Amino acid sequence: MANKRFTLTCCDGSSCLRNQARQVRQALEEELERQQLRQDVEIHLSGCVGMCSKGPILIVNPGYIMYGNLRPEDAVEIVQKHLVEGEPVSRLVISEDHLFNRFYRIFGDSEFFGRQMRIALRNCGIVDPEKLDDYLAMRGYEALARVLTEMTPQQVIEEVKKSGLRGRGGAGFPTGLKWEYTARQPESEKYVICNADEGDPGAFMDRSAIEGDPHTILEGMIIGGYAIGSHQGIIYIRAEYPLAVKRLQKAIEDARREGLLGERILGSDFSFDIRICLGAGAFVCGEETAMIHSIEGYRGMPRPRPPYPSVSGLFGKPTLINNVETWANIPVVIIEGAKWFSSIGTATSKGTKVFALAGKVHNTGLIEVPMGTTLREIIFGIGGGIPNGKKFKAVQTGGPSGGCLPEQYLDTQIDYESLTKAGSIMGSGGMIVIDEDSCMVKMAKFFIEFTQDESCGKCTPCREGTKRMLEILTRITKGDGRPGDIEKLERLGMMIQKASLCGLGQSAPNPILSTIRNFRDEYEEHIHQKKCRAHECTALLSFIIQDNCVGCGACKRVCPVNAISGNRKEKHVISQQLCIKCGQCYLACKFNAIAKE
Amino acid sequence: MTQTAVQVKEDKLQSLREYMQTVKDKPYPESYLIEILHKVQDVFGYLPREMMDEVAHTLEIPTAHIWGVATFYHHFNREPIGKHVVSICMGTACYVKGASAVLETLKKELGIEVGKTTPDGLFTLREARCLGACGIAPVIMVDEKIYGQLDTKKTIDIINQYRKAAAVEQTAAGAESRRGKP
DSSP states (O other), X not given: OOOSOEEEEEEOOHHHHHTTHHHHHHHHHHHHHHTTOGGGEEEEXXXXXXXXXXXXXXXXXTTTEEEOSOOTTHHHHIIIIIIITOOOOTTTEEEOOOTTHHHHHHHOSOHHHHXXXXXXXTTTTTSOTTOHHHHHHXXXXXXXXXXXXXXXHHHHHHHHHHHTOBOTTTTOOBHHHHHHXXXXXXXXXXXXXXXXXXXXXXXXXXXXXXXXXXXXXXXXXXXXXXXXXXXXXXXXXXXXXXXXXXXXXXXHHHHHHTTSSBSSGGGSSOOBEEEEEEOOSOGGGGSHHHHHHHHHTSOOOOOOSSSOTTTSOGGGSXXXXXXXXXXXXXXXXXXXXXXXXXXXXXXXXXXXEEEEEEESSSSOEEEEEETTOBHHIIIIIISOOOGGGOOEEEEEESGGGSEEEEGGGTTOBOSHHHHHHHTOOOTTSEEEXXXXXXXXXXXXXXXXXXXXXXXXXXXXXXXXXXXXXXHHHHHHHTTOOOTTHXXXXXXXXXXXXXXXXXXXXXXXXXXXXXXXXXXXXXXXXIIIIOOOTTSOOGGGOOEEEOTTOOOOOHHHHHOTTOOEEOOTTSOOEEOTTTOOOOOHHHXXXXXXXXXXX | OOHHHHHHHHHHHHHHHHHHHHHHTSSSGGGGXXXXXXXXXXXXXXXXXXXXXXXXXXXXXOHHHHXXXXXXXXXXXXXXXXXXXXXXXXXXXXXXXXXXXXXHHHHHHHTOOTTOBOTTSSEEEEEESOOSOGGGOSOEEETTEEEOSOOHHHHHHHHHHHHHHHHHHHHHHHHHHXXXXX
């Protein structure tokens, strides 16, 4: 018999009242009396819930099950089936409470949030990340309980496979397959790793996900451990994220105390524990084999694959590595089911993707959208467009492994294949919007500087190749570009892509090749006309003092080569022969009187 | 250094040594090496040579291997660093939003180049890879605190704030030690 407490919220808005809402309520109360359940159930009246076309509305909690189009005669069935037998009357349900719905109930349907769909980030901003109870209230660890009591490991893997979930770290390998390969290994010692070594400049998805909802990651990993038969999980996280580390530690301690981690989880035969492993500032450690070396206590250098980590990973044992966002999706796949999950997204890419929207857009921040959303919807819808009336130039996705897509690709749908086809990659989710003030050559140089610096040095194409590319780009931005440089970059890029050992090198030329492909004219301008249209390459522009100069002399004092002359309180002049274009005067001027041309 | 600071350091060192002893008997003890290096750096602010030898002895890992690991990762310092580490984010978003101007300001204000420490030992200036706070770019991180949406003035204000705090602390410490004298 139902001895739980239910709360029934009956809409008492005028529209529902016209549709016999009061009669429905009376019928419910009578039926409850008849079944002697009245004391177990609380009945609330609410103002208009805003679903007037489907009135009368009844919301049953816990579970936030919403019934609509009710007739008084439905009351018997609802009380018997739902409140006594615990099974909602699906024929009358008009809205089930998917986990991500809660988000909207709190934040509403604004331009920024309304176009999003939050699955991985469903609890971020809603739960107190340091309180286990908060997470439990949001159906936290329900997926784990279900897995441990009702599902075999094989069923869990099947469910993940059916969901169509693919690795959110960037490469998009089907998660279920990865689980299956690892589960198939006969060894008894296996490991589960959460890759939280988010190193792409411009990306902060993993950081926010962990800081906002650490328990989701733990729950995902425990389920993964159960599915493949592992007893030890490791979270490899950057040392640069102290708050995320602290919250994970707290979450792990809380989970251990409540029997959600450790020996015999929730009274089952399954034991699993999680350890945090700190990175130490090496981008290459995001590559899985390099990460494994780093956890083992070595220099974080990659090794050739195969064997893949699913066969021989950490300490030579089968290892399952997934990214933070992938793990955050797992509890939802279990609770809502693979069928629901696979109904979101495109044919090949299911679910949602989190992006760190940054750069020259009005609304920067972390967003989560269904796969298939277009770049335009993200940048101009959610992002609110480009500030200061500037023109959109490109969007960079995938960080130093990705590419820049110009305007004609704005209607590209976000999924793994479409982005690759357009010449960029999904990557882990960095999305940087670039306006007309940024120079694409300098942008490419910035990324290759990064990869060149982060190259571990093990294989020659990456170690030497990125260095040569950087040299060529540096000379182009300094105004010493030579005819043939573009072709040289293209040839070098192709070789580095083909011959490098790991993902870092294989993708390092992407920013350069994609900017050459889409902005070749800018490269040519730099080389042949020694011009930078974005006024970013200081060597290619001249500094001119304009008429609004008040003659304060600040520029004169900072000029290292004494190229500026002029009397106090009179307009100063820069000698273009002497000027070394260091830009110090531009920074020093408090009156914006110095222009770049 | 004040009396309490010395005490804190001693305690930390003590617990580090205890930790190394517990790690020794775990499976795959080398896999705790990077964590131990983090702890060493937490105590000393850098990796002192003697301490590395001690780690090597305790864990029975060759010193050369430990240095090999330590030098691979950007995070580890091999020289003492300033009281406050000012890291300027050179990530893409910050770069786009003008991190180089902030860097110039810092260099000028502190009078040092990247990687160096001010003569008074108060600040070490570093370039950092993306700090993951791109929404409020450009940012700097002083120790573990992040400051965002910076311009020249805000940057200088932040530095002065730390200078002031250090001056106050010094006066207080001075007063304390004077009181201590007979």
